[in-house]
Amino acid sequence: MPSQRKSKRRGQPYRPLDMQRLASVPRVVTRGGQEYHVQSLTxxxxxxxxxxxxxxxxxxxxTPHIVAWPLNAPFGVDTGVRARRxxxxxxxxxxTTGGY
Structure with a gap:
C-alpha cells in the first residue's frame, strides 16, 4: 500500500543554502604537517x-571565534578533544599554531 505522506517542502519557495550555518560544521585543516578539527563558533x-x-x-x-584540536593526538582521540583551543x-x- 503506498504511503500517503506528503513532502513538507513541495510548494514552498526555494531557499538558498545558508553558508554561515555551514561554517559551524567541523572540518579538517592541515597546518604545519598536523591535521586539526576546526569549527567556527558564533x-x-x-x-x-x-x-x-x-x-x-x-x-x-x-565573540565569534574558532575552536581547533588535533585530529590525531599522540595519546588518543580523547586527548585531542581535551586539547581543544x-x-x-x-x-x-x-x-600560527603556537598553542600546540
Missing part, C-alpha cells in the same frame, strides 16, 4: 571566556 552571552593561544589575549564569550579568527587565519 559565540553567545553567558559562556566563559578563553585565552587565545595565538596572541595570549582573551576570547570573550560573545579557542582562537580569535584572525589569529587562527594568520597560520
Amino acid at each position: 559565540g553567545s552571552a553567558g559562556q566563559k571566556s578563553y585565552v587565545c593561544p595565538g596572541c595570549g589575549h582573551a576570547v570573550e564569550a560573545n 579557542h582562537w580569535h579568527n584572525y589569529c587562527w587565519e594568520s597560520g
